[in-house]
Amino acid sequence: MGWLKPLGKYFVNEQTEDYSRIKLLFLQAGFNNEDLIPVYWGLKCFLALLLPVIFFLLRVTVFKIVQPNLIMLICVILAMAGFYLPDLLLKLKISRRKDKIARGIPDALDILVVCVEAGMGLDAAMNRVADEIRLTNKPLSDELRLYNLELRAGKSRPDALRNLGLRIDIEDIKNFATLLIQTDKFGTSIAQALRTYSDTFRTKRYMRAEEIAAKLPVKLVVPLILFIFPSLLVTLMGPAAIRIFHALIKK
Template sequence: MTRALALQLAMGIVLAMLLAILVLLPRLRRAERLQARIAASRGVVEVRRPESAPLPQRIARRIGQAVMASGIVKGETLAELQRTVVAAGFRGQRAVAVFIGAKVLLMVALPFVMLPLSAGMGPMGRNLLVAGGAVAGLVLPDMALRRMREAHARQVERGLADALDLMVICAEAGLPLEAAVDRVASEMAEANRAVAAEFANVGTELRILSDRRQALQNMGERTGLESLRRLGGTLAQTLQYGTPLSQALRTLAGELRHETLMRFEARAARLPALLTLPTIAFILPCIFFIVGGPAVLRVLDIAARP
């Protein structure tokens, strides 16, 4: 009876979510049509591209947009999600919608996946397993996004010194700041896509925002890296005080390379401590066996004689 009640409750939740999505989707379509009419009235021609995203991603995006339109996710939470998604290397509201939709889909789908696994369990174990599946569906996207954010930050930090060297070359060649940033973004696209994306975003903000120093300061706020904050502050100071751009960038590039070398030296200094346990576990027993084995065999031979 408890299992049937749990199944009915889960089906009721799924049906309620589907009905909410069906109610909210027309509102989203009307909002999209209204935005298209506003853009057309301003003379902006929108080029519609065919949907190239996979079907699960499109479904998750639609569900996420419906949840965002319903007002369930508050403004502060949505802003925090936007910052986290941007720090992971994704841009735009679609990425936030896909993330929210993935959480909802996993929260609903994982309990149904767990139900066949609870065939031989009691009511308490079955309910705990279903609840654990729902909690895992909520937590797994956060863990995956955190891993992607850390990987994106490591990739940006790895290629930042090379990007600064390119900026030094562009500045010495006489290019202004916006052109130098765009050039670095295009040249780094093959070597380091994360750095290229960050510099491309900075170039776009430099052209759009009225305060160029704010665009440079946003560089470090997106990823949370101290090196990008220093780069943004250095470039903002060159714009404010008129200091030579190439000299400031060369100094900063040297500091970043020195810090990278210091990190490598710190990791190399940790190797003896990390190798102690494998040495004790694998090498010392072999040495004891080789050194003490003949003596043990000799003692056993002497003890076996009459």
């Protein structure tokens, strides 16, 4: 895949907003290597050329298509599909990573509260949480480790927390980062703030679960009507319908 990098460099300009947007998407997907961005652009261009070429070569022997206008239309559609396919895969990767991180937030928050209430500093507690959840939630552990690495590199805690929220891009993490920034700014108790946030977060989780449970019966209506009820109708009425049919034939 290294040959894609020179191809992608023709389309990469580090000064544009599009480059910053894609860089942020890569961070949210868990890729911290900026060298992958030219490879990403190279892959988009390569697929945009490859799919139409494959179809064009096989248009007669496999697809049995000879109309020029239809061939041109399909080539354009395949070129667009090939160009946007990496975007779709990247967003799918981000979505799966967010889901996994979201599932690990409650446990990580509980461990963090325990560590801070036991007397550990916030940064040391975050590092301890990263170690504890390493096996169960590697993406969240990696983000917490990166937060600590930024602090060691000289970045201020508010900036490191903001970057944490941007990389993960989950509302709960952004609220968590804002809480710690405000706590650090005004000098209030971190342990008390974390305990309050943990209780609030747990209440929100219960409310979300209740909301999902309340929506479930409505979502089940269509599958019941289309699949379950017809099967029950056939099972219950089938034997009677067969008997009626035979009775009518005998008459």
